[in-house]
Every structure is written in structure tokens, then in C-alpha cells.
Amino acid sequence: MCFSATASFSAGIILSTIGVVSVKKAESKSQLAFASIPIIFAIQQITEGILWLALTNPDFAFLKEPCTYIFLFFAQVVWPFWVPYSILKLEKYYRKITGKRILKSIGAIVSLYLGYCLIVYPVNASISGMHITYDQAYPASLSLIVGLLYIIATIVPPFYSSFNRMWLLGVSILISYIITSVFYTDYVVSVWCFFASIISITVYVIILEMKKSKAKADINKIEFQT
Numbered sequence: 001m002c003f004s005a006t007a008s009f010s011a012g013i014i015l016s017t018i019g020v021v022s023v024k025k026a027e028s029k030s031q032l033a034f035a036s037i038p039i040i041f042a043i044q045q046i047t048e049g050i051l052w053l054a055l056t057n058p059d060f061a062f063l064k065e066p067c068t069y070i071f072l073f074f075a076q077v078v079w080p081f082w083v084p085y086s087i088l089k090l091e092k093y094y095r096k097i098t099g100k101r102i103l104k105s106i107g108a109i110v111s112l113y114l115g116y117c118l119i120v121y122p123v124n125a126s127i128s129g130m131h132i133t134y135d136q137a138y139p140a141s142l143s144l145i146v147g148l149l150y151i152i153a154t155i156v157p158p159f160y161s162s163f164n165r166m167w168l169l170g171v172s173i174l175i176s177y178i179i180t181s182v183f184y185t186d187y188v189v190s191v192w193c194f195f196a197s198i199i200s201i202t203v204y205v206i207i208l209e210m211k212k213s214k215a216k217a218d219i220n221k222i223e224f225q226t
Helices: 005-025 029-035 037-056 058-090 094-120 140-159 164-183 185-197 199-225
Strands: 123-128 131-136
Touching: 005 029, 005 037, 005 199, 029 037, 029 058, 029 199, 037 058, 037 123, 037 131, 037 199, 058 094, 058 123, 058 131, 058 140, 094 140, 140 164, 164 185, 164 199
Parallel strands: none
Antiparallel strands: 123 131
């Protein structure tokens, strides 16, 4: 969340709660990666909250660089891989699994490339227009294709799932990205993560739906056996 330290910390607390509940509601190990998405968002938002303090309070200035890198690590390295990976873990149909493996591979490529850039090229965080902006000297020649692959890796998997409600996650991510790209063009990395944190509620709803579906399937199985 990019509007203030208080907002970031508040979001972190809320997301942590949603994440813990989601993980507890998970019915199997295959659901844990997906259910933990809110927890990862929480860590990211708390990190940016600390970064706000580092940018506005000299006493915390020494935390600026590590928090900048940690935040960008989550935003640019974790998410393009974690989203398709966590959804792939849920898939049971072979035809869908094959496609999701391709999407996971795309996400892995994006993660490796952006991770390389994060190590090799200088980055800096600063407050501008009541937001945090991240200056990154990554190669401009590849920015368009990498951005497109990032979108494919994070938006397409939810729409390519056998679970009925998973499309809600795709819609949430897509709307969040569109809003930030249109209204917060210069702060997409930071602001999009605020809107994307709202996606955690969608994750929780999907986990609940999976739990209900399994319970219904178990009841039908018992009735069939009797």
C-alpha cells in the first residue's frame, strides 16, 4: 500500500488475518500455496510500511535500501511465479495442467529476469505525489515484452482453471492492474500492490468454495455408498 505507513501497516495486519484464516481453511497441502497468498501480501505491505518510515524519518533511514529490495523482490520476482504455481498445484485435469505448466514456465522466466535486473541494476525508492515511486534502471528495450509476460503469468492462470470461482481472482487482478495503469501510471509497482492486496479477499472466498465443494462431494459419496 503506497499512501502512508499507517495504511501499509493496517493492510498488513488485515491481510495477515485473512491469510491465517485462509491457510486454516485449506483442505489439503495442494491448497496451501494458494491460501498463503494473503500472507505474502501482508509481508510485502508491512515491508513498504517500514520503507515509508525510512523515507520520512532519519532514524529509520538505514532500512531504506533493504526494504526497497525486499518489496521489489516480492512485486517482481515472487508474484509472476507464485500465482501460476499456486493455481497449478490445485489443478486436477491433465489438459489444464499442461497449459498451466507453460504459464508457470513463463512466470519463472519473468522472475529470473527481473531477479537478475534487481541484482545487477540500481534501484531507488522515493516519495513523490504522496506515493512511493521505484526508480529502476532496467533495460528499456525489454520492458514491454517483460511487462506483457508478467501480465500473462499473473492474469491468465485464474481464467484457465477448472475451479468455477477461480475466474473471480483473474477479474480482480485485471481490474486492479487496469485502474493502476490508467490513474497511477508513475506508481504502478507500488499502487498496484495495494489494489492487489484486495485480491486476498477473493482468495479466501475461493478457499471457502473449495471447502464447500469437497464437503458436498464427501456427502454425495457417502450417500452413493449407502
